[in-house]
Amino acid sequence: MATTMTRDVLxxxxxxxxxxxxxxxxxxxxxxxxxxxxxxxxxxxxxxSTMINMISGALQPTAGTITLNGQQISGLPAYQINRRGVSRxxxxxxxxxxxxxxxxxxxxxxxxxxxxxxxxxxAFAETLLQKVGxxxxxxxxxxxxxxxxxxxxxxxxxxxxxxxxxxLDEWLAGLNPTELTTGIELIHSxxxxxxxxxxxxxVMDAIRSLCDRCVVMSSGAMIAEGTPAEVLxxxxxxxxxxxxxxxx
Amino acid sequence: MSATDxxxxxxxxxxxxxxxxxxxxxxxxxxxxxxxxxxxxxxxxSWALFSGPTHxxxxxxxxxxxxxxxxTGLGIDHLPYWTLPLIAxxxxxxxxxxxxxxxxxxxxxxxxxxxxxxxxxxRQLVTFAQVQAGRQGxxxxxxxxxxxxxxxxxxxxxxxxxxxxxxxxxxxxxxxRIIGNDETVARHSGINTAQxxxxxxxxxxxxxAIVGAIMAPRYVYIEPSMAFGPILxxxxxxxxxxxxxxxxxxxxxxxxxxTLLWEVISGNMPNQTYLLxxxxxxxxxxxxxxxxxxxxxxxxxxxxxxxxA
Numbered sequence: 068m069a070t071t072m073t074r075d076v077l078x079x080x081x082x083x084x085x086x087x088x089x090x091x092x093x094x095x096x097x098x099x100x101x102x103x104x105x106x107x108x109x110x111x112x113x114x115x116s117t118m119i120n121m122i123s124g125a126l127q128p129t130a131g132t133i134t135l136n137g138q139q140i141s142g143l144p145a146y147q148i149n150r151r152g153v154s155r156x157x158x159x160x161x162x163x164x165x166x167x168x169x170x171x172x173x174x175x176x177x178x179x180x181x182x183x184x185x186x187x188x189x190a191f192a193e194t195l196l197q198k199v200g201x202x203x204x205x206x207x208x209x210x211x212x213x214x215x216x217x218x219x220x221x222x223x224x225x226x227x228x229x230x231x232x233x234x235l236d237e238w239l240a241g242l243n244p245t246e247l248t249t250g251i252e253l254i255h256s257x258x259x260x261x262x263x264x265x266x267x268x269x270v271m272d273a274i275r276s277l278c279d280r281c282v283v284m285s286s287g288a289m290i291a292e293g294t295p296a297e298v299l300x301x302x303x304x305x306x307x308x309x310x311x312x313x314x315x
Numbered sequence: 316m317s318a319t320d321x322x323x324x325x326x327x328x329x330x331x332x333x334x335x336x337x338x339x340x341x342x343x344x345x346x347x348x349x350x351x352x353x354x355x356x357x358x359x360x361s362w363a364l365f366s367g368p369t370h371x372x373x374x375x376x377x378x379x380x381x382x383x384x385x386x387t388g389l390g391i392d393h394l395p396y397w398t399l400p401l402i403a404x405x406x407x408x409x410x411x412x413x414x415x416x417x418x419x420x421x422x423x424x425x426x427x428x429x430x431x432x433x434x435x436x437x438r439q440l441v442t443f444a445q446v447q448a449g450r451q452g453x454x455x456x457x458x459x460x461x462x463x464x465x466x467x468x469x470x471x472x473x474x475x476x477x478x479x480x481x482x483x484x485x486x487x488x489x490x491x492r493i494i495g496n497d498e499t500v501a502r503h504s505g506i507n508t509a510q511x512x513x514x515x516x517x518x519x520x521x522x523x524a525i526v527g528a529i530m531a532p533r534y535v536y537i538e539p540s541m542a543f544g545p546i547l548x549x550x551x552x553x554x555x556x557x558x559x560x561x562x563x564x565x566x567x568x569x570x571x572x573x574t575l576l577w578e579v580i581s582g583n584m585p586n587q588t589y590l591l592x593x594x595x596x597x598x599x600x601x602x603x604x605x606x607x608x609x610x611x612x613x614x615x616x617x618x619x620x621x622x623x624a
Binding site: 123124125144145146149150154155157161163164165166170173174175177178179180184224228 | 486489490492493495496497499500501502503504505506507508
């Protein structure tokens with residue numbers, strides 16, 4: 068395969084999560100290559116969030132393994148996974164309201180994958196805040212930020228540890244059309260920097276323009292894998308999103 | 316360290332020095348009050364070091380205080396006096412670590428209830444042990460004067476402030492503030508939340524045990540209901556919150572007025588002290604959520620805005 072030119076950073080093998088009798092994720096296997104933006108898509112309740120929660124260590128898998136650069140990270144607590152280089156945003160944005168904008172970003176730098184502290188951390192945080200477009204808001208209280216700015220802030224916090232793999236959990240959700248354009252551009256700029264990113268996303272425009280590859284989940288299992296154009300034309304995928312023709 | 320840091324350190328050292336000279340000019344009655352103020356200063360300040368940033372309300376102060384008092388009570392006839400506060404500090408830190416490991420995974424109200432229960436549990440165990448041994452308490456007869464107790468407490472307060480200041484500037488202190496804001500974010504930012512919480516919980520545990528050990532000679536006779544009295548835990552929480560926990564000097568701003576008020580009320584209307592606790596608590600919740608520190612910060616903010624405009 069031509070794609071073996073780049074190495075796999077994150078590998079998921081036979082990953083399964085059961086909540087009592089419910090199988091939320093069922094035997095998922097896929098690889099994320101270096102410098103690649105990979106999308107995890109699928110209808111509501113297909114197990115995407117559970118997948119992200121297992122990769123980031125918020126949930127422990129029932130079976131299967133996740134490896135980062137060949138080392139197993141599944142089974143480790145979330146803080147260990149973060150220190151090894153997997154950093155995530157949250158579906159419902161979680162700014163640290165009692166901290167300053169600057170401290171919110173330093174929070175990501177101080178304990179994570181590549182650690183910075185003191186003046187070095189603040190200088191780095193400022194660079195990141197500029198990058199995500201919040202240079203002018205450094206001195207505002209966090210509680211007064213607009214919705215997209217809290218999302219930017221969270222992105223800067225996550226970037227501050229210089230992760231090997233960035234997990235964006237519906238980062239574009241809830242943005243209005245203008246903000247959406249800005250948001251997609253921002254993720255584009257991260258992609259241009261050669262970062263390795265996993266995005267869980269509902270916004271189809273974003274998936275088409277951002278993702279190199281996608282895996283499509285339905286009812287906890289993978290039903291398709293490939294470029295966005297390939298998977299979005301896949302019969303199985305269309306059926307999962309829209310139902311059978313007979314039903315219509 | 317910046318020039319401001321050196322200035323603040325110098326001012327603090329000067330103030331501590333001034334306060335330490337008090338026995339040379341104050342009357343006996345004032346000194347009695349001063350010992351109480353110094354005691355609550357240590358307890359409330361060290362309490363706020365942990366509970367301020369994390370928002371975990373601990374009602375275990377009495378457990379550690381009683382532990383320290385009993386260490387002095389048991390050890391005074393066998394060991395040199397100066398070793399007892401040290402032993403108490405180590406014992407307090409160890410018990411705090413054990414309690415922390417067992418409870419800090421609990422959040423919110425479960426933690427509060429457990430810490431309250433812990434003090435009661437220890438009190439019952441000590442009572443039981445003493446009944447088995449056929450006695451009710453201990454005499455602590457020493458030549459240690461009130462002035463000596465006062466100086467020890469002032470020195471301990473200085474240590475607690477210094478430790479607090481160092482923690483506040485450290486990554487550990489920053490980790491605690493993140494945990495207090497959002498524990499999930501903390502975990503996903505690489506913070507070992509359980510370890511950070513246990514480490515910092517050991518500070519008020521050790522401090523309260525040392526205070527107990529230092530205060531024991533003042534009581535002359537120690538028994539469980541007094542050494543482990545739960546009211547102490549509530550007083551500490553109220554004083555710290557009244558002063559405010561966002562600054563290192565916050566708790567003492569609550570300790571001084573509250574101790575004076577408590578003195579007046581317990582002197583004139585001894586049955587109304589609980590009412591004072593209740594009213595103070597309501598006041599904090601409804602009027603002063605940030606304590607006096609909050610008021611100060613608001614005033615400062617307004618003053619700065621006024622100047623900028």
